Amino acid sequence: MKATLWGTRGSLASPGPDTVRYGGNTSCVSVMGSEGTLLVLDAGTGMRCLGLNLPPDLRRADILLTQLHMDHIQGLPFFAPLRRPGVEVHLYGPASTTLSLRTRLMRYLSPPLFPVSLRELPVELHFHELPPEIVEIGEFTIKAQLIIHPNPTVGYRIESERAALAYIPDHEPALGAFTFPRSKEWTSGFDLAEGVDLLIHDCQYTRAEYRDRVGFGHSSLEQALGFAKLAAVKQLVTYHHDPSHSDDMIDNMLAKTTGELRPDFRVTPGMEGLEIVIGS
Amino acid sequence: MSQQEIEVILSRHLAEHLAMPIFIVDPEGNMLYYNEPAEMILGIRYQDTGSMPASEWSTIFQPSEQNGTPIRPEELPLMLAMMKRHPAHRRFWIRGLDGAQRQIELTAFPLVGQADRFVGAIAIFWEISE
Numbered sequence: 001m002k003a004t005l006w007g008t009r010g011s012l013a014s015p016g017p018d019t020v021r022y023g024g025n026t027s028c029v030s031v032m033g034s035e036g037t038l039l040v041l042d043a044g045t046g047m048r049c050l051g052l053n054l055p056p057d058l059r060r061a062d063i064l065l066t067q068l069h070m071d072h073i074q075g076l077p078f079f080a081p082l083r084r085p086g087v088e089v090h091l092y093g094p095a096s097t098t099l100s101l102r103t104r105l106m107r108y109l110s111p112p113l114f115p116v117s118l119r120e121l122p123v124e125l126h127f128h129e130l131p132p133e134i135v136e137i138g139e140f141t142i143k144a145q146l147i148i149h150p151n152p153t154v155g156y157r158i159e160s161e162r163a164a165l166a167y168i169p170d171h172e173p174a175l176g177a178f179t180f181p182r183s184k185e186w187t188s189g190f191d192l193a194e195g196v197d198l199l200i201h202d203c204q205y206t207r208a209e210y211r212d213r214v215g216f217g218h219s220s221l222e223q224a225l226g227f228a229k230l231a232a233v234k235q236l237v238t239y240h241h242d243p244s245h246s247d248d249m250i251d252n253m254l255a256k257t258t259g260e261l262r263p264d265f266r267v268t269p270g271m272e273g274l275e276i277v278i279g280s
Numbered sequence: 281m282s283q284q285e286i287e288v289i290l291s292r293h294l295a296e297h298l299a300m301p302i303f304i305v306d307p308e309g310n311m312l313y314y315n316e317p318a319e320m321i322l323g324i325r326y327q328d329t330g331s332m333p334a335s336e337w338s339t340i341f342q343p344s345e346q347n348g349t350p351i352r353p354e355e356l357p358l359m360l361a362m363m364k365r366h367p368a369h370r371r372f373w374i375r376g377l378d379g380a381q382r383q384i385e386l387t388a389f390p391l392v393g394q395a396d397r398f399v400g401a402i403a404i405f406w407e408i409s410e
Contacts, residue, residue: 131394146393148286148289176297
């Protein structure tokens with residue numbers, strides 16, 4: 001399968017000269033299977049560019065949302081296939097305890113926050129609330145599981161016959177833990193990430209920043225490396241970069257932290273436009 | 281062993297930070313965790329027991345009425361919270377594994393997560409010192 005990062009920034013789109021290499025668009029990743037099945041992970045502002053790069057005759061789009069914070073859904077109405085009559089669009093994501101996924105999405109996709117309502121889109125929309133945990137889409141088996149982040153949030157484990165990828169862009173597994181990482185049994189997200197070929201994970205903060213942002217729902221780079229080690233992943237892609245971090249800052253964070261911790265797995269800086277093939 | 285449900289992990293994290301005795305069970309009633317204040321009443325450290333099957337913890341502490349009449353496992357608030365999926369409360373006696381007899385008051389409630397997933401139950405209890 002091939003994963004392409006269309007947006008890597010967390011919390012807020014941050015374009016500008018200081019974020020050119022890592023990118024300013026918010027969370028969006030496409031996953032293409034060997035049989036041609038396309039998955040779209042999150043609908044941040046990076047989704048607009050993804051839509052422009054898809055074939056105009058695309059008939060089906062499966063969009064897997066991890067949560068409904070703005071940085072994960074803002075690109076949805078700018079996704080070109082959603083404006084093409086007859087396209088079958090499947091939206092997956094968490095409901096809340098009282099509101100359906102559709103109702104929660106409508107809060108953004110309706111006036112006054114947005115001029116066009118979901119119901120006005122010409123596509124054939126299908127909503128799928130998560131959990132339940134296992135979904136089959138084309139050649140992919142997808143496990144969704146709730147993880148630690150404010151408001152209902154899921155992470156995904158996507159498996160094909162030859163490869164496994166975990167996508168956990170907003171995650172604070174260290175929340176409330178006196179030591180981290182702790183045992184596998186008591187670590188949020190472990191089942192999703194265990195042994196995957198590729199883990200795309202929240203690395204938003206430096207260690208010092210995390211101390212002032214406990215409970216915000218994100219990880220420091222150190223914590224992400226600890227989580228990846230616990231889960232015995234083969235490769236970690238750093239993701240959900242803080243909007244205040246310039247390219248140079250992220251370079252320095254990575255060099256310093258990987259130099260200190262010396263992970264025994266590959267650490268790949270999550271840059272907009274990055275393509276990674278696994279299981280080939 | 282696979283990972284616990286996220287609501288259970290968060291409950292344990294909360295319990296670790298609280299000064300109130302707390303006991304957490306899974307949907308089958310198996311004890312998953314109790315915190316340090318609970319250790320003081322149960323008379324044994326969590327590190328020494330680890331998790332415990334329902335059949336074991338529901339009898340090992342010898343729950344009884346004040347007159348010594350044993351309380352059956354299915355009458356304990358935690359079991360009621362699990363079976364009936366609503367809060368339950370009771371005052372009763374237990375014998376800690378340190379041998380001390382203690383009167384406790386206990387409130388138990390079910391843990392129902394997103395999408396109405398029943399993921400276990402929690403007991404909050406305290407010693408009656410009157």
